[in-house]
Amino acid sequence: MTLTIEMLFPEIANLHGDNANIDYLARCLPDARVIRTGLNETPAFVSRKVDLVYLGPLTESGQIRAIARLAPHKSRIDELIQTGTHFLFTHNAMECLGSRIVNAEMKYDIPGVGIFDFSTEVGMFERYTGKVMGSFEGTSQPIVGYKSQFSMVSSSPEIPGFMATSRGIGRNPTTHVEGVRRENFVGTSLIGPVLLMNPHLTEWLLSSLVPSREPQLALSEFAVAAYDARLREFQDTKMWSEFERVTG
Amino acid sequence: MTEPTVPTPGKRHGPRYGLRALAALWLGKCAGTILRFLGREGTHVPGRIALWVYPNLLGVIARPDTVIVVTGTNGKTTTTNLLADALHTLGKRVSTNRAGSNLRDGIVATLINGVTVWGRCRSDVAVLEMDERSALRVLPQLAPDIVVCTNLTRDSIKRNAHPEYIAWILSSAISPATTLVLNSDDLITASLGSDANARHFFGVDPTGNEPREPGGSAVDAAICPRCDERLDWIFWRFNHIGRVRCPACDFRSPVADVRVSPIDRLSGLRSLTIDSGTVGIRLTNESVVNIYNVAAVAATLDVLNVAPQKIGSVVESLTPPTSRFAEETVGGVRLVRLLTKGLVGVAVSRAFADIVSVPGRKIVLLAIDETTDRFDGVENTAWTYDADYEYLADPSISAIYVGGIRRHDQALRLALAGVDSNRIVLVESETRGADLVPLGEVDVVFNLHSNHNAGPTGDVVHRKLRQRLMEKSS
Numbered sequence: 001m002t003l004t005i006e007m008l009f010p011e012i013a014n015l016h017g018d019n020a021n022i023d024y025l026a027r028c029l030p031d032a033r034v035i036r037t038g039l040n041e042t043p044a045f046v047s048r049k050v051d052l053v054y055l056g057p058l059t060e061s062g063q064i065r066a067i068a069r070l071a072p073h074k075s076r077i078d079e080l081i082q083t084g085t086h087f088l089f090t091h092n093a094m095e096c097l098g099s100r101i102v103n104a105e106m107k108y109d110i111p112g113v114g115i116f117d118f119s120t121e122v123g124m125f126e127r128y129t130g131k132v133m134g135s136f137e138g139t140s141q142p143i144v145g146y147k148s149q150f151s152m153v154s155s156s157p158e159i160p161g162f163m164a165t166s167r168g169i170g171r172n173p174t175t176h177v178e179g180v181r182r183e184n185f186v187g188t189s190l191i192g193p194v195l196l197m198n199p200h201l202t203e204w205l206l207s208s209l210v211p212s213r214e215p216q217l218a219l220s221e222f223a224v225a226a227y228d229a230r231l232r233e234f235q236d237t238k239m240w241s242e243f244e245r246v247t248g
Numbered sequence: 249m250t251e252p253t254v255p256t257p258g259k260r261h262g263p264r265y266g267l268r269a270l271a272a273l274w275l276g277k278c279a280g281t282i283l284r285f286l287g288r289e290g291t292h293v294p295g296r297i298a299l300w301v302y303p304n305l306l307g308v309i310a311r312p313d314t315v316i317v318v319t320g321t322n323g324k325t326t327t328t329n330l331l332a333d334a335l336h337t338l339g340k341r342v343s344t345n346r347a348g349s350n351l352r353d354g355i356v357a358t359l360i361n362g363v364t365v366w367g368r369c370r371s372d373v374a375v376l377e378m379d380e381r382s383a384l385r386v387l388p389q390l391a392p393d394i395v396v397c398t399n400l401t402r403d404s405i406k407r408n409a410h411p412e413y414i415a416w417i418l419s420s421a422i423s424p425a426t427t428l429v430l431n432s433d434d435l436i437t438a439s440l441g442s443d444a445n446a447r448h449f450f451g452v453d454p455t456g457n458e459p460r461e462p463g464g465s466a467v468d469a470a471i472c473p474r475c476d477e478r479l480d481w482i483f484w485r486f487n488h489i490g491r492v493r494c495p496a497c498d499f500r501s502p503v504a505d506v507r508v509s510p511i512d513r514l515s516g517l518r519s520l521t522i523d524s525g526t527v528g529i530r531l532t533n534e535s536v537v538n539i540y541n542v543a544a545v546a547a548t549l550d551v552l553n554v555a556p557q558k559i560g561s562v563v564e565s566l567t568p569p570t571s572r573f574a575e576e577t578v579g580g581v582r583l584v585r586l587l588t589k590g591l592v593g594v595a596v597s598r599a600f601a602d603i604v605s606v607p608g609r610k611i612v613l614l615a616i617d618e619t620t621d622r623f624d625g626v627e628n629t630a631w632t633y634d635a636d637y638e639y640l641a642d643p644s645i646s647a648i649y650v651g652g653i654r655r656h657d658q659a660l661r662l663a664l665a666g667v668d669s670n671r672i673v674l675v676e677s678e679t680r681g682a683d684l685v686p687l688g689e690v691d692v693v694f695n696l697h698s699n700h701n702a703g704p705t706g707d708v709v710h711r712k713l714r715q716r717l718m719e720k721s722s
Contacts, residue, residue: 011470011478016405017593017633019465023664039476059412065476106416124413129406129626146628148405191405191630196660219663226656233622241626 003032003051003209006044009066010036015057016148018090021193022054027218028206039065045080046073051209053080057091057191060106060122060150067096070113077115086209087185090194092151094180094187095120101151116180116187118156118171126150130244132168132190133234134178138204142166144230145190145197153189162188167240174248184208197230199223264308265367272302273309273367276360292349295356306352307389309359310369312343315390316548319378319418320398320437321411322595324350326568327398327541328377334545334562335373338554343371350377352385380414381407387421395422396429396548398540400436401487402466402594405631411436411468411488429547431540432504433489435469450547451491451504452539454483458490464636466594474499485536486601487594506547508539520560522550527560533568541568578714579721582608582692585710590618590698593634599696600639608691610645613709615678617652620700629657637665646690649673649681651705678705682712687720 007013007022026034032051035044044050058066070077077097081087095101097115101108105124112120129148136143143163152172161170162179170178171189179188186205188194195202199217206215217223233239265273276298283291298305318328332344343362348354355376362371378386380400387395397418400411408414415436422428424444431437432449441447462470462484469488472479477496484490493500508529509519517528518539531542542563549559575584586602589595596616603612621627640648640662648671650658659672675681678701685693693713697706 011467014465014467015410015634016630017465017635018630020633020664027664038478039471040478059410061412124416127406127409129628131626146630148409148628148630150409191628193630193633196633196664219660219669222656222660222663222669226654226660229653229656239622244626 003029004035004044004049005029005032005052005054006035006037006050008037008043008053008055009039009062009069010056011038012062012065013056013058013093015059016091016191018056018191018193021056021088021090021195024193024196024202024218025052025205028202028216029209039069043069043073045085046076050085052086052088054087055089055093055096058093058096060103060124063092063096063101064108064110066093067101067110067112070096074113074115077113081115081183081185084184086205087187088205089185089187091189091191092120092149094189095151095153097187098153116156116159116182118154118159118180120151120153122151124150128152128169130168131234131240132165132178133231134163134165134168134176136163136201136204138208139198139200141200142231142234143190143194143198143201144227144234145188145192145194147189148191149189151189162186165246167234168244169246173246176246196223197227199227266308268302269305269308270367272298272305273360273363274365275301276357277365280357280361289347292351292353292357294360295349295353295358298360299353299356304389306356306359306386309356310363310367311359311390312362312369312371312374314373314394314552315392316373316375316394316396317378317387317390317392318375318396318398318544319380319383320396320431321380321401321403321408321414323398323537323541323544324377326538327396327544328375330541330545330563330566330568331396331548332375333566334549335375337562337565338549338558340373341371343374345376350379351382355386355390380418383418383421387423387426391423392426394427394429394548394551395440396544397431397437397440398544399431399434399489401434401489402468402592402634404591405634406591406625406628415440427551429544429551431489431544432502433485433491433540435473435488435492435501438502439473447502448506448547448551449502449504450506450540450543451508452536452543453507453509454491455510458483458485460484462488462490464597465634466597466636472497472499486598504543506543506550508543508546520546520556520563522546522556522559525556527556529560529564531564532566538568542566576714578717581687581690581717582606583695583710583713583717584692585695585697585706587702587706588616588696588698590616590700591621591631593631593636596631596635597639600636603694604639604642604644606692608644609689610692610694611685611690612640612645612648612694612696613681613685614648614650614658615652615681615697615701615705615709617654617658617678618698618700619653622653629654632657632661637661637667641666641668645671647671647673647685649675649685651675651678651681679708679712682709682716685713687716
């Protein structure tokens with residue numbers, strides 16, 4: 001069976017090296033087909049079966065463009081999420097699917113695609129950088145990663161998170177809930193890229209995409225060694241700063 | 249997204265100090281004198297003290313008739329120095345922060361140094377390098393006549409986010425009365441300011457060997473700003489530097505007012521075209537980065553109405569830094585030390601491209617893990633995936649020795665880039681690789697390190713390799 005992975009708008013959604021998530025997935029799934037859908041093209045998921053839809057980090061104007069392209073397909077995205085299609089939205093891509101994005105410095109307040117009922121506040125002079133470690137129900141080992149972002153997502157406790165942080169902040173500094181998880185939709189603000197930094201998460205995703213096959217992790221020796229080294233360090237409380245703690 | 253609010257220019261031709269401003273000026277001058285006496289040049293401290301006493305000093309201090317600010321991601325220091333040298337050669341009295349900080353404090357310190365004790369200006373022109381993120385704290389009060397922007401490419405993910413963000417900061421701070429000198433081969437830089445700004449563009453003509461498709465992971469201007477269509481590249485140089493046109497509308501890269509041509513193989517000269525006139529020039533540093541810097545200087549001199557012939561002779565006389573390489577040959581093997589700007593993927597990509605451009609069989613010792621990042625602030629290693637490690641998959645590189653705390657991450661990045669796992673050698677220590685690399689079948693050994701480990705790693709590795717090569721040759 002050939003899997004189809006759709007990368008949305010790679011000409012604008014390509015910041016912070018995060019598209020390596022898909023390079024890595026393609027190495028793990030050598031027979032998968034990767035479609036790169038341009039901004040002025042209709043997404044493949046609209047009219048055909050796609051196994052994984054990926055959207056990576058965007059600039060602020062890129063978010064606005066992505067919302068404009070995805071909003072007409074809101075009901076289709078909703079349907080695909082409900083029926084178990086896999087989605088991976090990293091960094092600020094997830095924010096496009098919320099109810100609105102407010103950016104006071106750039107003077108806009110725009111509706112998002114409206115799949116999820118959370119809002120995003122963007123502070124152009126308040127860039128947050130921090131580490132994150134926490135648990136994800138699909139894996140027994142902790143997820144690790146980094147945040148470097150202008151935006152904070154509202155707490156919205158009714159929306160299930162991707163992970164619960166044990167160290168580092170979640171959707172914002174007042175919550176341990178990080179990202180969004182609904183069926184096979186995974187949204188996370190973590191960069192790293194998250195699949196390369198968390199080989200067990202990639203294994204979970206591979207198993208979920210192809211349940212009939214034992215997951216084959218590419219470059220596993222390096223990926224696992226890098227993960228183990230980072231985890232050891234992240235488990236040391238001295239490595240965490242005050243601003244990386246959840247408050248309130 | 250709305251257009252940014254631009255500040256009102258406030259051109260000043262004479263001092264208009266109050267008592268507090270004068271006190272700030274004097275304290276700044278005293279601090280500068282003491283620091284010079286202590287042998288500390290180019291510090292920002294006089295500016296910081298003066299601004300503490302009078303925060304609006306930048307808005308009232310006497311300035312020369314012409315104030316030029318030079319900013320951009322890469323090349324701003326070199327361009328500032330070259331421009332200051334050029335203006336000095338042309339007989340101008342120049343104030344510049346050549347040795348000082350490019351933040352607001354450093355700029356104020358330079359201006360304090362450029363006025364008399366009674367606050368009267370002593371120079372004809374100020375050439376001020378400015379950190380691009382400082383624009384909102386500098387430009388509205390300084391109101392420069394000219395802002396030169398060399399380029400805006402990806403920089404630190406943590407500090408600078410992405411080039412569009414930096415362009416927004418700059419455009420928010422630039423007065424409509426300021427003339428902009430911009431890189432026409434960089435669409436993000438070329439978009440700075442508003443329609444009200446006078447713009448003068450510089451560019452470097454294609455060599456004919458450059459690809460028409462972009463490569464690498466950091467292409468930040470890939471779509472038409474008017475219709476979002478994917479742009480066609482007339483030529484692509486690096487990152488998003490090159491010339492483009494839109495296949496769907498009439499948008500294209502701006503035409504450069506000042507252009508430098510490829511080298512003429514017969515005469516060894518490049519053509520510097522300024523408006524309609526062309527002069528032949530010979531440059532001492534032929535790297536493309538330096539040619540852009542020279543083009544920026546020439547375009548600025550053109551804005552200042554210097555005659556093209558004069559510009560040609562002045563830029564020929566400039567002596568930019570020749571190379572980022574430090575190399576020596578020991579026992580027939582080239583030993584090349586290459587400092588990389590870690591945490592910045594595009595800078596690391598350029599270093600990797602440099603390695604591949606050197607002919608011969610190569611071995612690389614890689615110690616660009618930013619360990620200080622872990623303790624000075626907060627770590628974020630995402631930049632390694634913003635760098636084009638793919639260059640290192642070149643078959644001319646027989647082995648890559650990776651040392652340091654994050655060596656496994658580096659190895660993973662290399663392997664994902666297509667480097668054969670058998671060619672990746674992991675060594676716990678950053679310097680131990682220098683004891684292990686086989687020196688028999690190699691023409692060039694590269695010692696790559698970052699700023700933070702230049703001493704403990706770069707120096708040690710270099711010393712060990714030199715020693716081994718000397719022993720081998722004897």
